[in-house]
Each structure stands twice: as C-alpha cells, then as structure tokens.
Amino acid sequence: MLQLPKVIGHRGAAAYAPENTLESFREARRRGATWVETDVKLTADGVAILMHDESLKRTMGMDRLVAETPRAELPAGVPTFEEAIALWGELGLGCNVEIKPCPGREAETARVAVDVLRRRWPVHLPPPLLSSFADESLAAAQAAAPQFARALLLDRFVKDWQQRAAAVGAAGINTNGKRLTAPWCCAIKQAGLALGVYTIDDPAVARALVGMGVDCIITDAPDVILAAVA
Ligand code: G3P
Ligand code: MG
Numbered sequence: 001m002l003q004l005p006k007v008i009g010h011r012g013a014a015a016y017a018p019e020n021t022l023e024s025f026r027e028a029r030r031r032g033a034t035w036v037e038t039d040v041k042l043t044a045d046g047v048a049i050l051m052h053d054e055s056l057k058r059t060m061g062m063d064r065l066v067a068e069t070p071r072a073e074l075p076a077g078v079p080t081f082e083e084a085i086a087l088w089g090e091l092g093l094g095c096n097v098e099i100k101p102c103p104g105r106e107a108e109t110a111r112v113a114v115d116v117l118r119r120r121w122p123v124h125l126p127p128p129l130l131s132s133f134a135d136e137s138l139a140a141a142q143a144a145a146p147q148f149a150r151a152l153l154l155d156r157f158v159k160d161w162q163q164r165a166a167a168v169g170a171a172g173i174n175t176n177g178k179r180l181t182a183p184w185c186c187a188i189k190q191a192g193l194a195l196g197v198y199t200i201d202d203p204a205v206a207r208a209l210v211g212m213g214v215d216c217i218i219t220d221a222p223d224v225i226l227a228a229v230a
Pocket of ligand 1: 098
C-alpha cells in the first residue's frame with residue numbers, strides 16, 4: 001500500500017508564506033514538514049510552473065491567464081517545476097504533485113510534468129505522489145510513467161469513486177477533509193487505498209480525522225498539525 005507522510009504542507013506553508021513559492025517550501029521545511037503539496041500547470045509555451053489559479057491575478061497581481069503567458073513573461077517569483085524540484089532536493093522535501101491543468105490541457109500537462117520528474121527527481125527523495133481532479137491527467141500520467149504513484153482528487157463523495165480510482169490505477173484518494181464521512185473513510189481504507197485530506201488547519205479536526213482512519217493531512221500550517229497529530 002502507498003505510504004503517505006502524516007502531514008503535508010499545502011502549497012508549501014501557505015499560512016505563512018506566499019503559496020507555491022520557493023519561500024513557501026523553505027518555510028514548510030523550517031516548520032517541520034517533510035513533504036509539501038504543489039499545483040503544476042503549463043505556460044503558453046508548455047513550461048511546467050507552479051500556480052494554483054488559471055489567472056495570475058490573485059497571487060501575482062497580473063491580469064493574465066497562465067495558459068496565454070509564455071515563461072519569459074511570467075512575473076518574478078513564480079517557480080518553474082524544475083526550480084522547485086531542485087530546492088526540494090536541497091531541503092530533503094517529498095512532494096505531492098497536483099496536476100492542475102488549464103482547461104483542454106489535461107493530458108499535455110501530465111505528460112510534461114512526468115517528463116520533468118523522470119529527468120529531475122532526485123534519487124535521494126521519496127518518490128513523488130501525483131494527484132489530480134482531472135481523470136484525464138491521471139490517465140495520461142499512468143500511460144507515460146506508471147511508476148509514479150497516483151491519487152484521485154475528489155471534492156466530495158461521488159458514487160463512482162472506486163471505479164474512477166481503479167480506471168487510472170490510483171493508489172490513493174485525496175479528498176476534502178471537511179466533507180469526509182466516516183462510512184466513506186472506512187470504504188476507502190477497506191478498498192486498500194491510501195487516504196489524504198485537504199485543507200485542514202484546525203488541530204482538533206485533524207486529530208478527529210486521523211482517529212477516523214485518515215492517513216495524511218494536507219495543511220497550510222504544517223507546524224500546527226504536526227504538533228496536533230504527533
Ligand atoms: O491537493 C490538495 C488540494 O490542494 C486540492 O485543492 O484547490 O487547494 O489545489 P486545491
Ligand atoms: Mg492543490
């Protein structure tokens with residue numbers, strides 16, 4: 001079975017530093033995280049970068065779509081996936097790589113991401129976990145590089161969760177911890193899948209979820225949640 005760390009820093013340590021930046025990963029490490037989560041999408045010219053939103057507006061103050069912006073025109077501070085991997089190698093951080101494609105680029109984003117992983121992932125780090133809300137991205141990742149473990153991301157319970165996970169060979173489910181029910185949690189564990197939840201920053205909620213059987217808490221505040229579930 002897929003072994004997940006108990007705690008993963010969401011977008012680095014998003015409670016303390018700008019999300020998905022190199023500074024956020026350094027902050028996560030300083031606060032005790034051994035793994036981080038990040039969001040990978042493609043620039044106009046097909047470079048894998050770290051960005052959650054389709055637009056650069058919220059995090060960078062630039063009113064432009066990532067998919068329409070070439071790498072050379074990105075604002076400073078947006079890391080490429082390769083730059084981030086190099087830093088994780090230095091810091092000893094594992095990573096849950098969320099493939100977050102812009103619409104229509106589901107398979108292409110996955111193929112570029114796994115190509116970068118194949119070329120750049122440091123051998124001394126634990127193998128990365130790929131995840132996505134896009135089944136098509138996970139299927140493309142499976143076809144291109146089946147050796148990288150995959151988790152299906154879901155915002156809430158859906159009837160066909162097990163079929164969808166099986167269809168892409170997922171070893172885990174990552175879901176919204178605020179909507180997880182005890183019966184579904186049991187069913188996921190009985191199916192032999194690893195279970196991660198996002199984004200949980202409340203220590204009491206984290207403890208309750210671990211008590212329910214959740215393997216991994218993805219949190220903006222890794223120091224707080226590490227202390228809570230120790
Ligand atoms: O990968 C877990 C979580 O990051 C999924 O949601 O919107 O924060 O990328 P989001
Ligand atoms: Mg994410």
